[in-house]
Amino acid sequence: MTEESTENPTQNPTLQEIAGRRVSRRVLLGGGLAVAAAGFIAGPGRQLFDSARPGPSDTRSTQSTEGDQKTSLLGFEAVAPSSEDALVVARGYTAQVLIPWGTPLLSSGPAWKNDASNTAAEQAQQIGMHHDGMHFFPSAPGPAGSSSGLLVLNHEYVDHTFLSPDGPTPMTADKVRKGLAALGVSVVAVALVDGVWRAVDSPLNRRITGTTPMMFSGPVPSNHPALAANHAPMGTLNNCANGHTPWGTYLTCEENWDGPFGTSARISLTKAEQRYGLSKGDENGWHTVDPRFDLAKNRNEPNRFGWVVEINPTDPESTPIKRTALGRIKHENAATVEAQDGRIVVYTGDDSNGEYLYKFVGTRPWRDHQAQGQSPLDHGVLHAARFGDDGQGAWLPLVHGRGPLTTAKGWADQADVLLRTRQAADAVGATKLDRPEWVAVHPAGGEVFVTLTNGSNGPTPINPRKPNTYGHIVRLREANGDQGAEAFAWDIFVLAGDPKYDSAVKLESADVFGSPDGLVVDPDGRLWIATDVSNSSLQRADRGYDRIGNNALLAAHPATGDIRRFLVGPRGCEITGMTLTPDQETLFVNIQHPGEATNAVGTPTPANPRAVSNWPDFDPAGRPRAATVAIRKEGGGKIGT
Numbered sequence: 059m060t061e062e063s064t065e066n067p068t069q070n071p072t073l074q075e076i077a078g079r080r081v082s083r084r085v086l087l088g089g090g091l092a093v094a095a096a097g098f099i100a101g102p103g104r105q106l107f108d109s110a111r112p113g114p115s116d117t118r119s120t121q122s123t124e125g126d127q128k129t130s131l132l133g134f135e136a137v138a139p140s141s142e143d144a145l146v147v148a149r150g151y152t153a154q155v156l157i158p159w160g161t162p163l164l165s166s167g168p169a170w171k172n173d174a175s176n177t178a179a180e181q182a183q184q185i186g187m188h189h190d191g192m193h194f195f196p197s198a199p200g201p202a203g204s205s206s207g208l209l210v211l212n213h214e215y216v217d218h219t220f221l222s223p224d225g226p227t228p229m230t231a232d233k234v235r236k237g238l239a240a241l242g243v244s245v246v247a248v249a250l251v252d253g254v255w256r257a258v259d260s261p262l263n264r265r266i267t268g269t270t271p272m273m274f275s276g277p278v279p280s281n282h283p284a285l286a287a288n289h290a291p292m293g294t295l296n297n298c299a300n301g302h303t304p305w306g307t308y309l310t311c312e313e314n315w316d317g318p319f320g321t322s323a324r325i326s327l328t329k330a331e332q333r334y335g336l337s338k339g340d341e342n343g344w345h346t347v348d349p350r351f352d353l354a355k356n357r358n359e360p361n362r363f364g365w366v367v368e369i370n371p372t373d374p375e376s377t378p379i380k381r382t383a384l385g386r387i388k389h390e391n392a393a394t395v396e397a398q399d400g401r402i403v404v405y406t407g408d409d410s411n412g413e414y415l416y417k418f419v420g421t422r423p424w425r426d427h428q429a430q431g432q433s434p435l436d437h438g439v440l441h442a443a444r445f446g447d448d449g450q451g452a453w454l455p456l457v458h459g460r461g462p463l464t465t466a467k468g469w470a471d472q473a474d475v476l477l478r479t480r481q482a483a484d485a486v487g488a489t490k491l492d493r494p495e496w497v498a499v500h501p502a503g504g505e506v507f508v509t510l511t512n513g514s515n516g517p518t519p520i521n522p523r524k525p526n527t528y529g530h531i532v533r534l535r536e537a538n539g540d541q542g543a544e545a546f547a548w549d550i551f552v553l554a555g556d557p558k559y560d561s562a563v564k565l566e567s568a569d570v571f572g573s574p575d576g577l578v579v580d581p582d583g584r585l586w587i588a589t590d591v592s593n594s595s596l597q598r599a600d601r602g603y604d605r606i607g608n609n610a611l612l613a614a615h616p617a618t619g620d621i622r623r624f625l626v627g628p629r630g631c632e633i634t635g636m637t638l639t640p641d642q643e644t645l646f647v648n649i650q651h652p653g654e655a656t657n658a659v660g661t662p663t664p665a666n667p668r669a670v671s672n673w674p675d676f677d678p679a680g681r682p683r684a685a686t687v688a689i690r691k692e693g694g695g696k697i698g699t
């Protein structure tokens with residue numbers, strides 16, 4: 059989601075000197091991303107079906123001039139900022155809409171109804187709402203894996219203005235049921251046939267929702283007393299971005315999970331509850347009709363959220379597992395790599411103003427854990443980052459009994475440390491950041507990039523502007539180039555913004571952008587930056603956003619710092635979910651919340667859900683819907699060249 063929620067109340071390090079350095083850049087090209095392709099079993103008699111809308115009618119694109127740009131990292135012609143209600147992609151590329159919200163998971167499933175009158179039971183058999191993080195799992199090693207596979211994607215939140223014919227008022231138990239069915243994760247098989255991506259029927263197609271049975275593993279197991287609530291563990295909520303493991307599983311991250319909880323009862327919230335943003339009001343009034351979300355009636359239910367959840371996309375009967383060793387925060391994504399010795403490493407940001415960056419490091423090489431029947435994500439140490447003002451940093455272990463995390467100081471055990479991860483990181487002295495969003499690791503050289511989307515924790519070296527309305531991208535280099543290291547060096551890769559309003563910004567006018575959020579490094583080293591400027595700021599001169607247009611996808615050259623706009627989304631949306639086929643000839647991107655209320659354009663209502671956007675259908679009786687977009691280069695070739 060766009061807006062920040064809580065403020066970190068602690069006095070953790072604030073550094074006074076403004077730096078904003080850009081260090082020397084070394085060339086990091088070449089090398090391949092070593093990711094184990096997760097094979098999956100295609101069902102017999104798989105049928106193509108035509109639920110998606112393959113027509114690139116909303117795409118502006120013309121034939122590429124090609125040739126001399128083939129070898130360049132940023133070989134495409136930059137797209138200008140746009141405020142139109144259209145998806146615009148670089149010249150020479152096509153963009154095809156795939157699996158919009160409401161698409162039936164199977165061709166025999168319930169059809170989408172454009173007035174939002176599908177029931178909760180129907181929604182549970184359709185693609186969810188507000189697509190966010192996503193990963194493409196190829197069907198096989200080699201070329202076949204670039205033309206068929208599984209897309210696994212998150213559905214971050216629901217907007218009842220679009221979800222129900224009469225909108226959010228009055229809230230009803232049925233509306234909550236439909237909301238829960240629209241959240242979670244979709245697993246859907248896709249195939250490229252005659253140059254067009256289609257969703258296809260597969261026994262692996264699956265919805266995981268806000269009511270799917272769940273298990274917990276690691277230091278906070280399913281039977282831990284803090285997880286005892288009024289019903290068996292179920293559901294994953296507010297799934298923001300994602301990760302994937304070398305062993306072929308998907309990681310989905312619970313972010314703004316405090317949103318659905320509230321109460322009308324006279325209770326006092328604990329410091330630990332408040333530290334996670336829990337409050338008596340909830341964002342949609344769910345607690346008024348569903349006791350599951352009433353803090354007075356089901357006090358431990360929130361403890362079941364804030365985790366990274368592991369899903370095996372190749373086993374549709376498998377129960378998703380919340381991996382508690384990775385901490386309980388508002389997880390943005392889970393960037394997963396191997397340390398030099400084979401231990402698994404997971405970077406994860408906590409997206410609220412003044413929160414921290416984390417890194418989990420496995421105890422032993424992940425293959426050793428698996429050989430012993432253990433999950434590599436259940437055994438290891440979670441760390442929080444301290445950024446020194448000298449450009450050096452340290453990973454601070456969050457281990458019960460070490461440093462301040464002792465029984466004498468009120469920490470019962472490791473489960474307690476993890477259930478209260480934010481407070482544990484406060485205690486060890488982690489560094490407050492301007493809303494850490496995605497983390498991405500360069501496949502050659504291991505540099506770690508982190509988007510800090512915006513915030514108000516500076517001015518300090520790591521958060522050099524206050525207020526920081528545009529955000530920036532930080533780069534870490536782990537000691538000895540090892541992701542398992544306990545120390546790192548850091549610098550600021552780029553300050554986002556518009557030099558018209560901030561002379562510290564070193565972007566050309568055509569490349570201005572704000573609020574970087576999604577971040578992926580492709581196998582060639584292109585850094586893809588997706589933006590999520592708040593719809594309260596978009597297009598507004600008084601916020602310095604009048605030249606930036608709608609949210610966009612840009613590509614950066616890590617070695618030169620060049621940045622180019624590749625794609626602009628329709629009105630009201632954010633861009634997210636970038637994932638590539640192994641041949642890099644298809645880039646899947648998610649267009650989330652098109653048509654959301656936007657200060658500069660308007661406010662959708664149940665009577666006119668099309669007030670801001672009607673993308674992608676442009677159905678005069680329809681409504682905007684999040685969708686995946688498949689981008690390809692006309693005539694073939696890698697995306698970005």
Ligand code: FEO
Nearest residue numbers: 059298313390409
């Ligand atoms: Fe779900 Fe921080 O974005």
Ligand code: CA
Nearest residue numbers: 059060590632
């Ligand atoms: Ca958003």
Ligand code: CA
Nearest residue numbers: 059060575590
């Ligand atoms: Ca964001």
Ligand code: CA
Nearest residue numbers: 059495575576
């Ligand atoms: Ca995000």
